Amino acid sequence: MLKIIGGWLAVLILILVGAHYFWGGEGPQNKPSRLPAVAAAFDSSDVVFLETASPKCMREFAGFIDAITPEEQNQFVLSAASTAVQMARYYNSNPLIKIDKTGMKLDKQVILNLPEGKALETLWHCADGRTLDAVFREEKGEWKLDWDHFIRYSDAPWALFLAGGGDNECEFRLLARERLAEERKNAETISLVLYAPRFGNPGDVGFQSPEFMVPRKSTNGKLLDAAFKMDRRGAKVFGSTLPNLNPDGMIRVRVKVRRTEIEGERKFEIIQVLACHWYSLDDPGVVPAKDAVVPAAPAPESAPVPQPH
Numbered sequence: 001m002l003k004i005i006g007g008w009l010a011v012l013i014l015i016l017v018g019a020h021y022f023w024g025g026e027g028p029q030n031k032p033s034r035l036p037a038v039a040a041a042f043d044s045s046d047v048v049f050l051e052t053a054s055p056k057c058m059r060e061f062a063g064f065i066d067a068i069t070p071e072e073q074n075q076f077v078l079s080a081a082s083t084a085v086q087m088a089r090y091y092n093s094n095p096l097i098k099i100d101k102t103g104m105k106l107d108k109q110v111i112l113n114l115p116e117g118k119a120l121e122t123l124w125h126c127a128d129g130r131t132l133d134a135v136f137r138e139e140k141g142e143w144k145l146d147w148d149h150f151i152r153y154s155d156a157p158w159a160l161f162l163a164g165g166g167d168n169e170c171e172f173r174l175l176a177r178e179r180l181a182e183e184r185k186n187a188e189t190i191s192l193v194l195y196a197p198r199f200g201n202p203g204d205v206g207f208q209s210p211e212f213m214v215p216r217k218s219t220n221g222k223l224l225d226a227a228f229k230m231d232r233r234g235a236k237v238f239g240s241t242l243p244n245l246n247p248d249g250m251i252r253v254r255v256k257v258r259r260t261e262i263e264g265e266r267k268f269e270i271i272q273v274l275a276c277h278w279y280s281l282d283d284p285g286v287v288p289a290k291d292a293v294v295p296a297a298p299a300p301e302s303a304p305v306p307q308p309h
Contacts (some may be wrong), residue, residue: 046111049118054109056143057120057136064145065101077147078137078280086153093157097199103127106301110241115283119146123242130200133242135279150278151199158196161259162209164266169258173197173278175250176206178228189213190221194257195250197275202245212270220273225275227251230286237285238278252278 030033070087073096077083105125105271112119112135120143124132134213135146149154155170172194192212194228195205214221231251247254256271277285 008151043071047113050109050120053118053120053136053138053143057122058106059121059124060136060143060145061134062101065099068096070096073147076145078139078144080144086148089155090151094286097151099130100127104132108242114279114281115237116281121240121242126200131202131245132200133202133245146280149278152197154196159206160196160211160258162268164259164261168260169256169271171254171256171274173252173254175246176224176253177208177247177250178224179211180239181228181249188216190216190224192224192253194253203247205250209270214266214270219288220270223276223284223286224253225274226288227253230276238279251276254278276293 011226051303058077064073067073067076069081070084074080074084074087077087103126106122107124107125110121112121114137117138119138120136122134122136124134126132132150134150136143137146138144152173154172154174156166156172158172158174159170160166161170174194176192176194179193184191190213192214193208193210194212195208198204198206214224216222216225227237228251231244231246231249234244236242253273254275254277255273258271259270260267260269273284275282279285
């Protein structure tokens with residue numbers, strides 16, 4: 001019991017230390033970041049990770065928020081060179097995100113166990129009522145903001161794409177809801193509709209898309225089925241322990257969608273389910289259930305081979 005209490009005290013202290021750096025306190029280069037002896041006694045690798053990473057992430061996030069141009073923001077984001085192209089495309093049709101740092105409250109920070117290593121996942125509430133979740137990953141010894149995840153980046157506005165504007169094939173970060181999940185659990189296809197998320201307002205979604213029918217036994221169908229089952233169990237990808245911000249029954253997906261028009265009729269198709277999350281990595285985040293093993297059919301009998309006399 002004492003160890004559990006001590007561990008929670010350590011996490012609470014880390015949040016306070018991180019908030020001190022975020023709101024303009026003395027930086028780690030001037031003040032050694034150390035936890036009280038009560039936390040150090042447990043020798044927990046997670047506590048050491050938080051002690052090291054949290055102040056650096058808070059400093060990077062503060063710099064990102066204070067930046068007044070996309071070019072300034074770029075120095076604080078993950079994979080800056082490739083992200084710069086996406087940032088230019090995004091801000092060509094969207095205003096620069098403005099956040100009042102003085103009214104922000106850090107509610108929770110947890111360790112995210114990604115395939116390539118540990119990351120820091122944080123949950124914030126703003127004075128204007130917005131809720132933000134931000135992920136930080138280490139890159140070449142520095143901690144950077146996962147901008148694509150933070151902004152919920154898509155190649156084009158979802159509503160514009162559905163209306164027939166822009167390219168005919170784009171990548172999107174969307175929320176997916178399975179229709180009639182219980183009634184259709186034995187159907188050959190998964191019926192789902194997709195919604196665009198609203199930055200800072202995770203409980204709100206726009207109008208729903210047309211119905212998408214995904215073959216259940218396809219790779220896309222298996223990934224979606226596994227993600228919906230994980231959501232119903234109350235679990236999250238990569239062991240995240242942040243509160244679930246999605247509306248009930250909805251999961252996060254990153255998908256490639258194609259739009260076609262034949263004789264005036266517009267149709268949409270999910271080409272590929274890239275991931276069942278919004279993080280900037282290719283791992284889908286879920287493991288599809290293996291197909292039942294079907295016994296191989298017996299080989300047809302062959303004609304007897306003549307034996308030499």
